[in-house]
Structures are given as structure tokens and as C-alpha cells.
Amino acid sequence: MALATSDMTMSYARLHHLADRHADALMSARGPAGPVAVVCDTDGGAIPLVLGALRTGRPVVLLPGGPTASVRETSLRYTGCSRIAWPGARPEDVRVELLEPSAEAPLSEASLVFCTSGSTGHPKLVPLGDPALCRFADWASARFGIGEGTKVLSYAPLNFDLSLLEVWTTLSRGGTVIGATGPALRDAERLARLVGKWQPEVIEGVPVLYERLARGLPALAADGAPTARHVIMTGDNTPQPTRRAVREMFPSATYYNVYGSTETNDSLVAVLDGEQMVADHVPLGEPLPGVDIRLVADDGGELAGPGVAELYVVTPFQTAGYIDPAGRYDGSFVEGGRDGPGAFGSTYFRSGDLVERRSDGSLWFVGRRDFRVKVRGVSVDLEDVEDVLLRMDAVVEAVALPWNGSGDTSVAAVIRTDPDRTVSSVEVRRFCASRVEPAAVPFRIVFADRPLPRTSTGKIDRNAAVRFLPAPSRTTAPAD
Structure with a gap:
């Protein structure tokens, strides 16, 4: 048996059959040659689809399921994918969309390309060869x-x-x-x-x-x-x-x-x-x-x-x-x-x-040593979270910090808003959720009633900003 989930099992014979079927579907879709992107939705159909993509002999770019538009756009542009495939409701189903490749870097040696979280639209594309x-x-x-x-x-x-x-x-x-x-x-x-x-x-x-x-x-x-x-x-x-x-x-x-x-x-x-x-x-x-x-x-x-x-x-x-x-x-x-x-x-x-x-x-x-933290295994760039927060019209200053209030690391945000405008924590999370991956959405949000502390070079003093947060999170902030 190759695969077992809560509601299905799949033999190796079935897996190979589906992989061949998906490879045929990907190759028969007329269009330019180039890498294949596969959206890795969380169901059993993604595994035979990735295997089928590999059988085309082309590099396979593994996209997260439901990525933000900016993550997908950057990944496809940098890798020059000629088609993108989604698993269907059943393991034998697949949807293929042809793309116009716009490669800015070659992928000749890659078999799989991992697309990291891209917490705010800047995914890291990591190619691995056989x-x-x-x-x-x-x-x-x-x-x-x-x-x-x-x-x-x-x-x-x-x-x-x-x-x-x-x-x-x-x-x-x-x-x-x-x-x-x-x-x-x-x-x-x-x-x-x-x-x-x-x-x-x-x-x-x-x-x-x-x-x-x-x-x-x-x-x-x-x-x-x-x-x-x-x-x-x-x-x-x-x-x-x-x-x-x-x-x-x-x-x-x-x-x-x-x-x-x-x-x-x-x-x-x-x-x-x-x-x-x-x-x-x-x-x-x-x-x-x-x-x-x-x-x-x-x-x-x-x-x-x-x-x-x-x-x-x-x-x-x-x-x-x-x-x-x-x-x-x-x-x-x-x-x-x-x-x-x-x-x-x-x-x-x-x-x-x-x-x-x-x-x-x-x-x-x-x-x-930098501004990246792991949130439940996902790498999040705190500076990128700040960039998103500052896009809100009401936000004047913002700093993102690691939050350890429940024993696990998540993202906290300290925000100062325009005195004449108000914004709620729910609005902040909703704004972020449409622009970043779930791990990067601030879990803890604190509104500051005074300017955030600055270093001698004019940057926000992260170690001082930690004091805005409740005591459980007061650990060392990422080094500036």
C-alpha cells in the first residue's frame, strides 16, 4: 500500500497509474516547454500529481495550497513555469492552466523547487536536484x-x-x-x-x-x-x-x-x-x-x-x-x-x-540574528510584517516582535495610530490575513499611546518596544 488517509487507501499500482495519467495530461496541454508548478492542496490527490509532474522530466515547483497572489506571481515569474496544475476533488482529477513563461533565472539542474512561506509576498525558491x-x-x-x-x-x-x-x-x-x-x-x-x-x-x-x-x-x-x-x-x-x-x-x-x-x-x-x-x-x-x-x-x-x-x-x-x-x-x-x-x-x-x-x-x-522567527515551523520575516501593517491608512508606526505568551512563538505587533483615527485588532488581523500567510498574522496586538522608542540611528528600538507587550513575551527580540 502506497498511501492511506482517513477516507481512502491507494496501492502502488494505482499510484503509478495516476502518475502516468497526470503526466500525460500535463504533456498533452499544448504550450511552451518549461517547469511545471503544482499547487500542493492538502488532500491525497497532490502526491500522484507531483509524481506525474516529475515524470514529465521538467522541474516541478511546489506551491503552497491557497498562496497569496503575490507569492504565486513571484514564484511563477522567477521560475518561468509553463503550466500550473491543481489536484481535483478525486485523486484522478487534475486542472491544468497554461502560462506564458517569463523566466528570470534558469532551472536546468532542479528536480523539485520548494516555495517557502513567503510570509508577505517574498517567498524563497529553493531548488533541489536529483x-x-x-x-x-x-x-x-x-x-x-x-x-x-x-x-x-x-x-x-x-x-x-x-x-x-x-x-x-x-x-x-x-x-x-x-x-x-x-x-x-x-x-x-x-x-x-x-x-x-x-x-x-x-x-x-x-x-x-x-x-x-x-x-x-x-x-x-x-x-x-x-x-x-x-x-x-x-x-x-x-x-x-x-x-x-x-x-x-x-x-x-x-x-x-x-x-x-x-x-x-x-x-x-x-x-x-x-x-x-x-x-x-x-x-x-x-x-x-x-x-x-x-x-x-x-x-x-x-x-x-x-x-x-x-x-x-x-x-x-x-x-x-x-x-x-x-x-x-x-x-x-x-x-x-x-x-x-x-x-x-x-x-x-x-x-x-x-x-x-x-x-x-x-x-x-x-x-x-536577523528579523526572522519560526512560527509553528514556518519562517516569518518580521520586517515584512511591519511593511504590511504600515500600509494601513490609520497606522503611523508599527513593530513586529516574537510573542511567547503561550509557550510557542507567534507574532506580536505594537502599533501607534493616527490620533484622529481608530482601528481595532480585528481590523488589523483581517487586513493582514488578506496579504500574508496565516503564520505571519499578528496573534497579539498592542496599541501604543505614545511614539515608539528609537535607536540613535533612527530605527525603532526593538528591545525597548518589547516593554509594550505583557510580561510573558519579554524575551530577547531579534538583533538589530
């Missing part, structure tokens, strides 16, 4: 015992890099993808019922997956209790209460904290025991085979001993660089050697993460 994909599948299948018949839960959308393990590694090894689709994605009880019914052996996810499972699993009978062998936590730093819940839900599993990014894929892994699962924090772990890491200080020098610096990483699974003709992300990749960290011939990704190396050599996540 060699990187194959090397990742080799590592993941060996590390987590994924082989013929292994059941692996798929919770992340197909345009997330987590799908490399959950879907593509699983299918490449003859395993079964247990797909959380439709209502099971957001309904805790339905998600728990899916896990209880199919008993996946490998579960991977960002904190929200485990939080929903913890709410839904108590409703299951004892014989439906999950029996996963490997439980993988990702998304930078899973909160302690969530880790406690994971240990209670999966008492006999092996626990992992995996660090990585869409650009490099999995980079570090820590195997955690029961005590570590309930500690205040968990380590980032050891580099995967073939991975090299460097801690680089602000002056460009490498940190040799204990201390805090930015993590640079190179992996066998990483992208060669963004599809970014606008140059928005110049400097994200650094050549190793005389003028850079590490060895000649290696291209390091600047993670933007501040990492502490302790005296025993262990690595610990400290925070971000």
Missing part, C-alpha cells in the same frame, strides 16, 4: 529504518522540506505514507483517530502536530494508543510542555531533535532520552554524515572554542542557492576557503541562527 534528493533518502531511510511496508505519518504540506522524509523517502523505499489530509490536519480528534487506526512507525513534525495529538489522543480507546518507534521533533526548539506530552504519548519510542532548514535539509540530530525530553532545553545534536558546521563571529572569524556565534552549515542534501534574480538574499551562501569558513570547494549556508557551543562541545540554539 543527487541531493537521493542522498537525503539514503540517509533518512537508513537512520529511521524506513523500508518496504514501513508506515510513516505525513503531516507537513508537500511544499515543506519535511515532505522529503515523510513522503518521498517513504515511497522510494516501498513504505506507506499515512496522510493527514483535510479535516485531520486541524481537527485534533480526527488526527488522533488516523494515528490510532494506522499506527505509523515513524512520526515527524513541528510542535503543532504533537500539540494536536496530545489533545486528541485521550479520546482513543486503549487499543488505539500509538506505538511509534521513532518520534522526530523539528522546528528549532520544541517547547518543554510539548516534549512532556510527546514522552507521555510515545513512552517506548526513540526521540530525536532534528535541526535543519529548507536550504540544507536535516543538518544536526540529537537522540534524546526520557530525562532530556523534559529538560528546559534540548541540544541541537551532532552533524549528520557529510555535514560540516562552523560558528562564525560578526567579524567573519571562526569561533574555535566555547561561545555564541552564527551557525554556517554545508550538507550533502542542500540547494546550490536560491532562485533569486532580484538579489534579495545575496550573501546567504558563502564559499569556503581563504576568505570564508571551512574548506575550499564547500558552499556554506548562513543559517542566521545564533548557536552556543559549550565547553563540552555540545551545541544549543540561542535565537535568530
